[in-house]
Amino acid sequence: MVSVSDVTFDYIVVGGGSAGCVVAGRLSEDASRSVLLVEAGLNDTNPLLHIPAGIGALKSENYEYNMKSVPLKHCHNQQIDMRQAKVIGGGGSINAQVFTRGAPIDWEIWSRDYGCEGWEPEKVAEVFRRWERNDRFSAPHHGTEGPVGVSDQANPHPLSMAFVRAGQELGLPYNPDFNGAEQYGVGLYQRTTWNGLRSSTSVAYLKGRRRRRNLTCLYQTPTLKVHIEDGRATGVDIVRDGSRVTVKAAKEVILTAGAYFSPHLLQLSGIGDPQWLKAAGIPLVHELPGVGKNFQDHPRVDLAYGIRDRVTMDRYQEPWWGGLAGIEYLTFRKGPLTSTLAEAGCFDYAEKGAPSPDQQVHFVPAMTHEFAKLTGYGVGHGVGIDAYALRPTSRGTVTTISADPRQLPLIDPNFLATDYDVDQMVYGVKLMRELMRQPSMARHVKGEYLFEYDDLVTKDQYVDFVRRHIVSACHPTGTCSMGTREDSVVTPQLKVRGVEGLRVADASVMPTVPSSNTQAPTIMVAEMAVDFITSGR
Incomplete structure (x- = not known):
């Protein structure tokens, strides 16, 4: 050779x-x-x-x-995962x-x-x-x-459909196509899958x-x-x-x-x-x-909710449920394993009069085992929701610190360095909570997990919450x-x-x-x- x-x-x-x-x-x-x-x-x-x-x-x-990021000076000096x-x-x-x-x-x-x-x-x-x-x-x-296959959710989870109805109850218009004439609204995401395959x-x-x-x-x-x-x-x-x-x-x-x-x-x-x-x-x-300058990423905050019935997607991580889903997938290329998990979502305006939506939300009818244990909701009883600011104004850096190529670069996303970004994320958390309180979702919810907080009421509490729980949306750009x-x-x-x-x-x-x-x-x-x-x- x-x-x-x-x-x-x-x-x-x-x-x-x-x-x-x-x-x-x-x-x-x-x-x-x-x-x-x-x-x-x-x-x-x-x-x-x-x-x-x-x-x-x-x-x-x-x-x-x-x-990991460098310690984030605007986010209590925490280091967050920067996935690649x-x-x-x-x-x-x-x-x-x-x-x-x-x-x-x-x-x-x-x-x-x-x-x-x-x-x-x-x-x-x-x-x-x-x-x-x-x-x-x-x-x-x-x-x-x-060449790239794009398709609808084949079998959207009932809770994803409930989320779409909740968005409409909050006043968001139903949007059948986020990539069409208008981005604003609530609906099901299309995904990059074809015939049941990624x-x-x-x-x-x-x-x-x-x-x-x-x-x-x-x-x-x-x-x-x-x-x-x-x-x-x-x-x-x-x-x-x-x-x-x-x-x-x-x-x-x-x-x-x-x-x-x-x-x-x-x-x-x-x-x-x-x-x-x-x-x-x-x-x-x-x-x-x-x-290495001009680094941008969507800052994101996640929330978790407990669901009354044991119906969420994470139950398929267990042998019995996973086995059933595997048989259905291998036989018909259908069922839960065709889900991309982030099935539903919405685009909204935090800043009224913006040229296009500045907020995006994903709803996931599942929760990891680790998070289910942390929240106490139990496997099969948890869902997740996240929001992020679509046009952040903070800028970060990616810096090489050694001539040794084995040394990974230093990543500083510099999240929440501006008041605008903080206000955007506060709006995002409030939006998620309002969506989950609408009748179509509220009837399923048995608990809201806010980490160290029992509730969020004041602006100071919201600001502290987003600074403590900001993560990367894994959308790095700009360097x-x-x-x-x-x-x-x-x-x-x-x-x-x-x-x-x-x-x-x-x-x-x-x-x-x-x-x-x-x-x-x-x-x-x-x-x-x-x-x-x-x-x-």
Whole structure:
């Protein structure tokens, strides 16, 4: 077998997540192009990765990086989990598969305020439609011929339906399509599944294509740095069989390692803020101060409720119920295992007069065993609900602290640094509580779990509560921001400024976090990147 170090590839794609699978799959459609996809994590051969509800049975340490934030100075100095997938397909292989695309105002802000010409709402909508294969909706808002399967909840849980009715009782309009003409309202989420299976970009763009002679996929292969020679990216250093190996790229190196590791790799390669690099002991190769800055994520707060009857989804973690669900799934590809858990939700306005909703809620008719024990509600009797601010104004950082690539970067989301973000999260907690108090939900609820609080009444109590219980929505963005500003890292065509042959094409390039879950916008960014590359832009 020929070693990859003996081959010069046209394109090297670093990171096999939701974006990387798109870029590698699309570029390799042309047999004249040679493409190498390098993924630090495992291949997606575990069947549980493809069962929509299978994430509950996975050992997360096998498929995620174990990372914590720095102590959050606005959140009682607590350190919170900052989850990052470590498997081909990235977050799309282990997430809740919620399919939301954001609002047109998101892309208008990118194009208008950040100089991202070519990213106008009309163009972005066209790209979204191109890769979508929707089982119910079609034009003008949806596509039906793309590679990524999108479908309705096959068997929504009765409590999810009760939640939708509760939203209407609160005054929210029923919305059958959060990705249609209007985002505002309450309803059931569509999800990235097809025929009862998860539709990750690994499945959608690489399945059946990994046998292409011009596509090489490496798994469990960390990337250490990008080589820059005379202002041009010429290849990468990777680890194969315990040894450091250099692989060369004739045309481009494309970083798709996500909002934590794309800036980390740039910094390890000597590209970034000179002061940060000096502190880490990394020689400066190219000054680009914006690398690792502008970090954004949706701040989230979770609440838990006890349910009177033993009917919630977490009972299927027990052998008897799980066995029944497994038989139904294997026989008919139906039943509880087709659930993506976050089945229902809503979009609302905390700030009246905002251009689009600034709050998103997910309802989950289940609770983990650990949380069921903590709350005392018991397995099968718990549900969860979360809310997050869709347009946070706090900005954080991702900082490389050592020239040793094995040292993970420092992540500071800087949550709740502004009064606006605090007010948004207070509204979100109040919204969740009001939803659960509506008749359609209240008849099922036997208790509300508020951690150290018996109740929340005053604003000070709400503020303290959100500062104590803020978590990441796992939507990191912004750390290699695109645009034409002085602090932009990549151009609107996703080229690293001042370096030839190097692009970034993942959620890190988003100058502002979209007002939705981020998997679909990340796929859109990757599709746009391929358009730029293949058209010579």
